[in-house]
Amino acid sequence: MFPKPPSCSGFGLTTALTFLALCGCSRSESNTGVGEFESPPNVILFVIDTLRADRLGCYGNPAKPSPTLDQFAKEGILFERMWAPSPYTATSHASLFTSTYPATHGIWNRQRLESKGGDIFPALPDAAVTLAEVMLELGWETAAIAGGGYVNERRGLAQGFEFFDSHTFGAVNRIGRAIDWIQKDRDPTRPFFMFLHTYEVHYPYLPNEETINRFDSEYQGPLRKAVADAREFAEDYIKQFPEKSPIGPVQKKFFKPLFEREDFSDRDKEFVFALYDAEIAIVDREFKRLLQYLESAELDKNTIILVTADHGEELWDHGYFGHHRVWDEVMHIPFLAKIPGGPSGVRRTDSMDLVDVMPSLLGLLDSPIPQAAVGKRVNWIQAPTHIEERVHIHQANWPHARDAVRNGASKVHFFPGEELPPEVFDLSQDPGENSDLSITQSGKSQIAQAELTFQTFLQSSTQIRKTWNLFPVFHGLGSFTPEMRSELEGLGYLDQ
Numbered sequence: 001m002f003p004k005p006p007s008c009s010g011f012g013l014t015t016a017l018t019f020l021a022l023c024g025c026s027r028s029e030s031n032t033g034v035g036e037f038e039s040p041p042n043v044i045l046f047v048i049d050t051l052r053a054d055r056l057g058c059y060g061n062p063a064k065p066s067p068t069l070d071q072f073a074k075e076g077i078l079f080e081r082m083w084a085p086s087p088y089t090a091t092s093h094a095s096l097f098t099s100t101y102p103a104t105h106g107i108w109n110r111q112r113l114e115s116k117g118g119d120i121f122p123a124l125p126d127a128a129v130t131l132a133e134v135m136l137e138l139g140w141e142t143a144a145i146a147g148g149g150y151v152n153e154r155r156g157l158a159q160g161f162e163f164f165d166s167h168t169f170g171a172v173n174r175i176g177r178a179i180d181w182i183q184k185d186r187d188p189t190r191p192f193f194m195f196l197h198t199y200e201v202h203y204p205y206l207p208n209e210e211t212i213n214r215f216d217s218e219y220q221g222p223l224r225k226a227v228a229d230a231r232e233f234a235e236d237y238i239k240q241f242p243e244k245s246p247i248g249p250v251q252k253k254f255f256k257p258l259f260e261r262e263d264f265s266d267r268d269k270e271f272v273f274a275l276y277d278a279e280i281a282i283v284d285r286e287f288k289r290l291l292q293y294l295e296s297a298e299l300d301k302n303t304i305i306l307v308t309a310d311h312g313e314e315l316w317d318h319g320y321f322g323h324h325r326v327w328d329e330v331m332h333i334p335f336l337a338k339i340p341g342g343p344s345g346v347r348r349t350d351s352m353d354l355v356d357v358m359p360s361l362l363g364l365l366d367s368p369i370p371q372a373a374v375g376k377r378v379n380w381i382q383a384p385t386h387i388e389e390r391v392h393i394h395q396a397n398w399p400h401a402r403d404a405v406r407n408g409a410s411k412v413h414f415f416p417g418e419e420l421p422p423e424v425f426d427l428s429q430d431p432g433e434n435s436d437l438s439i440t441q442s443g444k445s446q447i448a449q450a451e452l453t454f455q456t457f458l459q460s461s462t463q464i465r466k467t468w469n470l471f472p473v474f475h476g477l478g479s480f481t482p483e484m485r486s487e488l489e490g491l492g493y494l495d496q
């Protein structure tokens with residue numbers, strides 16, 4: 001039987017209770033007997049930024065770039081239907097860390113403010129209770145080894161981490177740093193909770209030649225040379241500016257001009273898929289290194305490992321490259337879990353959402369769940385005997401404002417701010433979302449239903465923001481003009 005986490009048995013019952021009172025947590029979730037570990041387990045939450053599910057072998061990619069992750073899935077649990085709430089990094093991470101939707105936390109990657117004539121960057125407020133804060137309070141040592149970019153302190157995403165190292169280095173460096181931390185830096189008297197994150201499969205793709213050739217050795221178009229040149233440029237850039245991300249400069253200098261060329265062909269695009277698979281292969285190899293280290297250090301038997309992504313990527317599935325919209329190539333992400341003593345070789349068909357990770361993990365550990373958390377506590381040990389379809393919401397704000405309501409196989413897209421009618425797709429017949437059914441009778445009724453669902457969702461999200469004071473923070477708000485403040489109020493960002 002898993003003894004109570006340290007916070008419940010000695011180290012800090014009083015502290016924990018004070019914390020729970022302050023943060024509004026409750027012990028409303030009772031233990032259902034799933035948290036049966038020999039001792040409090042370590043937890044590694046590995047987020048592979050921009051990884052769409054269908055490019056992993058275990059989700060059906062015939063190129064099989066991910067043998068280690070595929071094997072990992074066979075030895076653990078795989079959720080076939082895992083959804084991201086947004087197509088953006090900061091936004092989805094804020095949802096993952098707080099179990100609230102973007103409509104509540106408002107941590108968009110960027111928010112365009114017309115009165116400012118530019119973008120502002122909301123940050124998670126201290127009032128938000130993050131997964132790391134709860135784990136820390138319960139007695140876990142907390143560490144984040146992340147890939148920089150929008151995963152940073154300025155966005156409020158470092159809350160609860162005793163150690164926070166976020167730099168845009170590749171997976172080789174980040175996994176190496178994670179192993180180093182476990183080996184040399186951690187406190188062996190406490191279990192650890194590690195958030196591990198890499199941008200390795202985020203555009204621009206810069207795999208080495210050898211790995212590329214495993215997926216496409218024949219292509220001789222302009223992208224091959226661009227990748228080689230960009231690799232060299234990025235390596236120099238990181239040496240010169242270790243605190244900066246090379247992603248933007250590399251995209252602008254080497255890839256955007258090519259992607260925008262009129263003669264950018266289907267064959268060129270096919271090579272982009274190979275580059276993406278090659279990046280996955282690199283992450284997979286590094287993940288193997290991490291697993292091997294854990295085994296050699298005898299930590300594998302007492303470490304829960306969760307693997308997921310913050311969003312996927314459009315690879316011209318709908319005529320566009322990037323992650324700014326809410327098609328399923330962006331919203332469908334992987335979720336794999338290996339739990340000591342837990343199920344092996346289970347493919348789950350009940351759906352999950354990034355907002356479910358926090359309550360599910362805390363539930364597994366028989367730990368309290370913050371009251372602001374809206375995610376479902378999914379029992380990872382025991383699959384339900386009967387699947388009740390759930391509603392999942394996806395939202396994008398810029399440069400394309402998009403909302404989508406998923407209800408079982410029905411997915412309705414809304415285009416707020418644009419004069420476009422909603423679109424409806426039957427995912428059971430049309431998983432690629434190509435045949436809009438909005439003019440059919442059934443489509444019309446699905447739109448009406450989705451509109452109601454979405455309005456209720458917005459009202460409830462706003463209420464949660466107010467109840468738990470989750471208004472995002474804006475640096476430099478004091479210098480905002482009355483017009484800017486008024487626009488922010490109109491967007492629901494300021495407490496009125």
Ligand SMILES: [Zn+2]
Nearest residue numbers: 049050089310
């Ligand atoms: Zn991301």
